[in-house]
Amino acid sequence: MPVLEGKELRIVGFLCNWCSYGGADTAGVGRFAQPTDLRVIKLPCTGRVNPLFVVRAFLNGADGVLVSGCHPGDCHYTAGNFYARRRLEVLRELLDVMGIQPERFHYTWVSASEGQKWKQVVSDFTARIHELGPATSFSSCAAVAVETGMKTAI
Amino acid sequence: MNIGVFVCHCGSNIAGTVDTEKVAEAARSFPDVAFATDTMYACSEPGQAGIIDAIKDYGLDGIVVASCTPRMHEATFRKTLERAGLNKYLFEMANIREHVSWIGKDKELNTNKAAELVQMAVAKLRNNTELHAGEFEINKRVMVIGGGVAGIQAALDCADGGLQVILVERESTIGGKMAKLDKTFPTVDCSSCILGPRMVDVAQHPNITLYAMSEVESVNGFVGNFDVSIRKKATYVDWEACTGCGQCMEKCPSKKAEDRFNEGVGTTTAINIPFPQAIPKKAVINANACIMLSKGKCGACAKLCPTQAIRFEQQDEIVQEQVGAIIAATGYDLFDHTLYGEYGGGRYPDVITSIQYERLLSASGPTGGHIKRPSDGREPKNIVFIQCVGSRDPSVNRPYCSGFCCMYTAKQAILTKDHIPDSQSHVFYMDIRSPGKLYDEFTRRAMEEYGARYIRGRVSTIQPRDGYYVVKGADTIMGSQVEVKADLVVLAVGAEASKGAGALAEKLRISYDGYGFFMEGHPKLKPVETNTAGVYLAGSCQGPKDIPASVAQGSAAASKVQALFSKDKLASDPQVSSVAIQRCVGCAKCESTCPFGAIEMTEFRGMPKASVVETVCQGCGVCAVTCPQGAIQLQHFTDNQILAEVNALCPY
Amino acid sequence: MTRQYAYYPGCSAMGSSIEYDISTRALCKSLGVELVDIPDWNCCGSTPAHASDHLLSASLVARNLAIAESMDVEGIITPCPSCLKNLKTTSLRMQRKGFHEKVEHIVERPVRADLPIRSVLQTVIEHCSPEAIAEHVSKPLKGLKVVPYYGCIMNRPPDVMTFDDPENPTSLDRLMQALGAEVLPFPHKVDCCGASLGLVRRELVTRLSGRILDTAASLGADAIVTACPMCQMNLDLRQNQINRANGTQHRMPIFYYTQLAGLALGQHESCLRMDKLCVSPARALQQVGAPAQEEPAR
């Protein structure tokens, strides 16, 4: 289904089952109002987040991607988020060199009890994405290529 | 696949801000969706019946329920599928309550979002496969770590239930903190009189193997099959031979050894049996204090030991045990009050801790139950108790309430009056926390019947004077400053995590909070479980607790183990990694990254291949991301299942 | 090697505690701590200003900071704990952007507020170390029994002053021992003497300061050593007043540690200005060098 024009942008969230998904639930139980753009994909652990899922989402037209897991040290699997932290840091550079603004990607740590923090993260990140506007998608940028004369640059 | 979609109203919880009918309608247009409807309460009996009927009537082989969070009802609906004869993993949930209806007011946006979440769920479900739990044998022995009152209770309950119990205790005797107490609140009955018999039961129980002076060295394996190695620390005494007669103590020339059992009130002999009711009642040599072990001469004990039990050459020994479950009951330690400069920072001999005071009160203590000032042995008349020393104080990183100090302080005030009728107790407190059966009545008795003077306020400084101390503080009720002359000051030191708790947690692979207390499985619904299957908690290692609460948890943990062992085989969670052997190139990257050592390299037709030990794998998926060719996949969270969700959301 | 510091004497150094100022300069000179007066310095506003208006109090200090920052020095040092507290508190507050701007607007000049600020005592202890000072001692204070009195703000609030133990400071103790004096354990090291309420609530002063004198006497001290002009004035100048109010007969000399240091380092009487003390130090000074007698039972 397409995003509701002018109302929402496409934001995908990858959440670990134990902390952040619980945190999002806690925010819900607390009735903390949040922007509606975010769509959450539940994973067992941020250690399961393949950076390529994020790349895939962006190449398929996502405007923003948010990854959230247990605070370092609190991982249900003891080490998943430590691996994730390294992978996702490296991912930022890849997005950058691919021409996808790294600001469109964010990862953070939210525990199952931090409903308030989750509300804040979602609100802040959604606001950030709306400031950045829709992401450059394929077809639409061939024009840019021509005018910037990139075709022959290299 | 024939997919059925059920969109739950949850009364008005969802239907209030989501047009559930519209969501169901949208669902009908999604691929493979053969049936879609909205329903009032999907989790209710009629709700579940509706799902089962639909499965039968429309030949559905996959179900999506859009309702609350899967953390709430996934298990419920999976059972529903099983009752309808479907594999329970052919099920997905869309969380349209916590993640939609409860956090947004705009019905149009909510409805659209709900529909998309359903679409995601459908997309994933189309990639789901039947999963079947494997079965594995379990070893019906349990290890209890810590021989305090909680550990004793857990060990006895398990043993009485017919389980073989390994009880590991760090000190040379079980009994823990309770054994050091004189009396217990609110009944003021003698601590060792009620604990003693339980300790004897442990010693005599045929099902209990006790390792005192021992610590857990390492833990491997998984629920049902843990391999534990235990370090038996050198006691320099052959416990087989030692009868606990105590003659060695009488003759030991080194009498300045630290007296751990008496909390440093006085000293003891280098060879020592902590107290008369010790279990096991065996002598231990303190290597630092022993003249033989430090200077190489003496050996008095060896000469007169009637059973020749002394072994100066003894070394630590590692023993192996196999158990199926572990109960951690490592208790707590007491806050180091020397961090408080205003209370003298440990410089004043007559400013002591509450547990030291217990030893002074105890008839089996170093003073034979007579309250004497450590400095001059004088009997104090004015005793000041200061509460919340290392509790409810962020400035020393102890913001939490230790829970039992208010009560034991009241008890100590009462006992003080009993011991010294013409004494006067003063108690500086922040608030009195006395919830619990007969607790508040008890603190009132301390004030009203025993005339303890309760002053609400903190102490700013303690100053030594000629033979006494001046305790300055605030009386926040009178709004005035107070100065109290004190012969003895007793600090109600708070509880903190037992030393080495963190290290043990790492060995057990359970999580612990910032203070070192072990994390329970769920703060409300799983108080004695942990997030590591087969490991349970009892007593203060999970957070400060008084005796009844610790005993209750000991029994609770024991009952959990009994329930676990009620089956002969355990089902392994099929949501674990598995290797597509034809894709695996044997590079072993997954093996190196697995946090649980659940991946072994094996040979297949001469080629190295990874293989998953299903019972060890916890299903985090780190390996699946490590494998470049995607040869190892986490079942139920495969690349294709997740990609399907991504593509459903971002169809480009 | 000598170190240059911007020196902030504080108002009392110009009058009531001129002997502190003089002996401080002498001590620093002999220890190779070079003091450069902050030119045209002004009152830091201690203690009334901050009680009425934080911005005012901060601005008074900020002007001095700004001048000091224009000098080429390692930091600012002052003998007076009260000034010290004000200087330190302000430069901490100045880290807050909004506040910083307000203050700069008032003093009409840029203020970095980044110079390290220390008391003379801290500088002496950390820069020279008691052991090093002991080597310079030519006239050890043998036989002199003293109690060190730091006053309530030399080390507090701990987070601001970040020097010594707030509850049981020992810098003065160590310094005095290095000079050869016998230091008695003193429970009132960091108690308040009541100075700031000296005018409005005299009975408070006589009670608080009285107890300090009582304890010192009961411990058998020959003198009290101070590091604060307020405390010194309170205990010394008001001693008769206190005696009258409490019906005591104290003749307890109240030295500045800098005076005793000067004495031990063999400085000229003119650098010590013992004559400025109200309670005659004569008897105490006779103890110096005299054979130590039994300490009275505690």
Next chain:
Amino acid sequence: MSQHTLELRKLIAEALPGLDVVLAWTSGFSPMTSTPLFIATDEDLDRLDFGPMHVQNLAAYLPSLKGRKVGIVTRGCDSRTIIELLQENLINRDEITIFGISCTGAINIRKVREAVGGEKLRSVETGKDIVSVTTDEGTHTVPLHNVLMDKCYSCQSQTPLIHDHMVTERTGCHLTGEAPESSLDRLDAMEPAARFAFWEESMDRCIRCYACRNACPLCVCKDSCVAQSRDPHWLDQSDTPREKLMFQAIHALHTAGRCTECGECERACPMGIPVLAMKQALNRRIKHLFDYQAGMDEESTPPLFMFRQQEEHIKERDAR
């Protein structure tokens, strides 16, 4: 025939009896081409040759020869690949014999073509620090420094970091003055949108031949590459920039922290797409974050296969 080459032939000749095969280079059908040489006999040995025109990273063949006794002629950069392969247990040290040589820099034939304005090349002669190119129109002399492969400008060691035999004669370094602007430099200079556009345009040219992958010595998935699998199904087969760029991302991330920037992917690309730039960008980041470079130390672990509880260079960000 340089002194260098003679000495190398001698070294190999001595070791050959104990080896199944030795990997080296020989001249191809024209002076502008070079092909790998698999030496099994002394006759093969006579064809051995090398110089700036011999560019292939021979280490790429090692994993497929695992289990056999293999000798390999190795330059500084290639040795990093070998170390990386050893690190990941993809080859066994005791099975390979390394003949170290001192590199004189490798020529990027594409740059030579550009340098002579795309005229048709007849022959290329390399001198001490110049390249003389004969084309249909005539002869040009190009400074060697202008036409080297990108990796040569960041060369860390002309000679291999590990070796069993080493040619003693050293050749001088040809790197003089600034490195010419690299593809990564150009990308860095662009706005994100332009960068994205650049990749879309490049991928539009990509013919999806996977030469980049096949040339990569660290692409160990062999026939199991996700690019052509349905389970997992990372890519569909549609010929769109999206899918082709996705593949480049996959290659970059799969080699992140492992890639030694040998440049084979880019060299092999028939469409001249600067696919190495992505990997260089990741390496740059990894160097900064983890102070790590691939293929330097046999004992170390690639940074994405390990972690530290405290990561000193990783800062927490907030979502604002």
